[in-house]
Amino acid sequence: MDWLDQQQQYFETLQNFGPRLWDGFLLTVQLTLVGAALAFVIAVILGLMAGSPNLWLRGPARVIIEFFRGTSLLVQLFWVYYVLPLFGLTLESAFTVGVIALGVNYGAYGAEAVRASLTSVASGQWEATVALSMSWPHKIRRIIFPQAWALMIPSLTNLLVHLLKGSAIVYIVGLNDFNWELDQLRRVTDAWFSYAFIGLIAYFLFALLLTQGMRLLEIRAKHRLGQGPTIREILSPTPKMPIASAHPGSAPLVPGGKAPGGQG
Amino acid sequence: MNTLTPLFTAQPSGEATGNIWDWDFALEIFPEILTAFIQVTLLVTVVGTAIAAILGLVIAILIRVLPTPLALIVRWAANFIRMTPIVVQLLVLYYGFTWMDPLLIGFIVFGIHYATYMSEVYRAGIESVPKGQWEATKALSMSAGRTWRRVVIPQALRSTIPSLGNYAISMFKDTPFLFVISVAEMVSVAQDLGAQTFRYTEAITIAGLIFLAASYPTALLINRLEKRLAYAN
Numbered sequence: 001m002d003w004l005d006q007q008q009q010y011f012e013t014l015q016n017f018g019p020r021l022w023d024g025f026l027l028t029v030q031l032t033l034v035g036a037a038l039a040f041v042i043a044v045i046l047g048l049m050a051g052s053p054n055l056w057l058r059g060p061a062r063v064i065i066e067f068f069r070g071t072s073l074l075v076q077l078f079w080v081y082y083v084l085p086l087f088g089l090t091l092e093s094a095f096t097v098g099v100i101a102l103g104v105n106y107g108a109y110g111a112e113a114v115r116a117s118l119t120s121v122a123s124g125q126w127e128a129t130v131a132l133s134m135s136w137p138h139k140i141r142r143i144i145f146p147q148a149w150a151l152m153i154p155s156l157t158n159l160l161v162h163l164l165k166g167s168a169i170v171y172i173v174g175l176n177d178f179n180w181e182l183d184q185l186r187r188v189t190d191a192w193f194s195y196a197f198i199g200l201i202a203y204f205l206f207a208l209l210l211t212q213g214m215r216l217l218e219i220r221a222k223h224r225l226g227q228g229p230t231i232r233e234i235l236s237p238t239p240k241m242p243i244a245s246a247h248p249g250s251a252p253l254v255p256g257g258k259a260p261g262g263q264g
Numbered sequence: 265m266n267t268l269t270p271l272f273t274a275q276p277s278g279e280a281t282g283n284i285w286d287w288d289f290a291l292e293i294f295p296e297i298l299t300a301f302i303q304v305t306l307l308v309t310v311v312g313t314a315i316a317a318i319l320g321l322v323i324a325i326l327i328r329v330l331p332t333p334l335a336l337i338v339r340w341a342a343n344f345i346r347m348t349p350i351v352v353q354l355l356v357l358y359y360g361f362t363w364m365d366p367l368l369i370g371f372i373v374f375g376i377h378y379a380t381y382m383s384e385v386y387r388a389g390i391e392s393v394p395k396g397q398w399e400a401t402k403a404l405s406m407s408a409g410r411t412w413r414r415v416v417i418p419q420a421l422r423s424t425i426p427s428l429g430n431y432a433i434s435m436f437k438d439t440p441f442l443f444v445i446s447v448a449e450m451v452s453v454a455q456d457l458g459a460q461t462f463r464y465t466e467a468i469t470i471a472g473l474i475f476l477a478a479s480y481p482t483a484l485l486i487n488r489l490e491k492r493l494a495y496a497n
Contacts, residue, residue, distance in 0.1 A: 070480045071472035074440035074451050079472065082464035086284050161347055168349035169441060179352060191359030200348045200356070207347040 010189040014198070017185050024181030025202060031095070031167045031177060032210075035102035036160055042107025043156075047114025048140070061111070068108035073166050077101040081173050098170035098177075106163045113155035117148040150221040157214040161207050168203070178202070290466040293457050297470050300453040301478075305439045308370050308449070313432045315375025320382030324390060325412065327383070342380040350377050351441050358445040366445045378435050385427040389420035426490035433479050433486075450474065 014021075049061035068076065080101050084091065091097050121144055129139035171180035178199070185194040222228045323342055327335045345353070350373060357369045393416050401411040440451040448456075454471040458464035 070476035072437040072440045072475050075472040078468045165349040168351040191356055195352055195356040199352050203348045204344050
């Protein structure tokens with residue numbers, strides 16, 4: 001039982017290594033969440049610009065989006081790390097370098113998702129805001145974005161997982177993230193134990209958690225538009241309640257299974 | 265690597281090395297970067313795409329024809345590969361199979377990783393084949409193999425081509441990750457050139473522009489193909 005003995009030994013090593021590995025994992029979580037927050041802000045700004053009929057807004061947005069989508073993440077990471085200091089922009093912490101590279105890269109991808117979902121909002125909704133002479137911020141915030149938000153979540157979920165996976169590369173600018181600590185663990189155990197057994201599974205579980213969280217966000221967004229049940233109804237262990245009784249205000253279900261009346 | 269950042273701030277500007285962009289130097293290193301691009305980056309993309317396109321179809325068909333428990337295993341294995349970082353997958357094989365050539369590891373990892381993405385595209389393509397087509401093959405008592413080969417796959421493939429192309433571009437832009445298993449692909453060659461001379465701007469920018477020059481026109485082409493296919497339907 002040589003192999004089993006060795007695995008047992010590895011697990012003992014893991015116990016000493018645990019706190020370090022956990023710190024690395026937390027850093028990866030931070031990179032992912034802060035990077036995603038930055039990416040989301042960039043995506044919304046660029047997406048709104050790219051969806052605007054004004055050429056002076058659309059043009060620059062298109063150039064920026066295509067530039068950051070077209071060049072690779074690693075190139076951008078090196079660019080932020082080596083070239084930005086030449087323009088007098090020295091970033092003190094490697095964390096900032098990583099977050100900026102992840103944020104602009106995935107923000108540009110996200111901008112396409114935002115733009116596409118803005119154009120998918122029914123044109124009647126846009127026309128209605130004009131008819132009501134709503135101001136631009138008002139109509140975007142109250143009418144258009146809530147509907148576009150429900151549409152863009154699936155794409156954003158994919159991008160979030162991409163961002164998490166991309167964050168495994170930023171150790172090269174000197175961050176002791178999860179991937180880096182896995183490499184340290186590999187030196188005292190072996191690649192299969194540290195990278196495959198610990199690393200891949202932990203990354204997978206975190207990615208799964210993120211996708212499930214985004215799914216809940218999507219359910220909530222749809223519910224607020226009057227489509228589908230609430231999160232609580234989905235999570236409750238009791239059998240599904242008919243939609244009519246859950247929403248006193250809404251009309252009862254017709255036999256065809258489709259609720260009458262418009263949505264959103 | 266951390267020692268390089270202060271080097272720049274300490275250097276006086278205006279000297280030959282202090283210019284942000286040096287055309288002579290850029291022209292000098294361009295051929296080397298382009299060679300790495302053709303020999304490694306393009307090669308991995310082409311071989312990886314070929315593996316992914318075939319394996320993706322196999323996965324999609326397996327999930328469809330296998331009995332439920334086995335199909336579930338295949339599906340979750342594909343999910344697992346899709347939701348974990350390519351970088352870590354490269355490192356597992358690199359340190360796990362030390363006898364394997366790093367470039368070969370690159371082919372395998374990129375091929376398998378993107379096969380899991382492409383299998384989803386194929387799945388959607390297969391599901392888009394009308395039910396009547398399946399029923400017709402049954403009415404004509406075609407064998408399962410013949411049904412797939414002659415009826416389902418030709419119809420399923422048509423609509424998948426643009427999405428497959430987009431994943432090929434994605435893979436192309438992921439190839440710099442080969443950096444971590446010390447394959448001399450374009451970005452690591454550029455980084456090396458930068459490290460030798462402490463001039464990173466030209467090398468890194470050229471590498472980025474080559475990516476842009478290769479991926480943007482391809483993306484436009486795929487976009488047009490997509491519109492044409494949508495129009496034909």
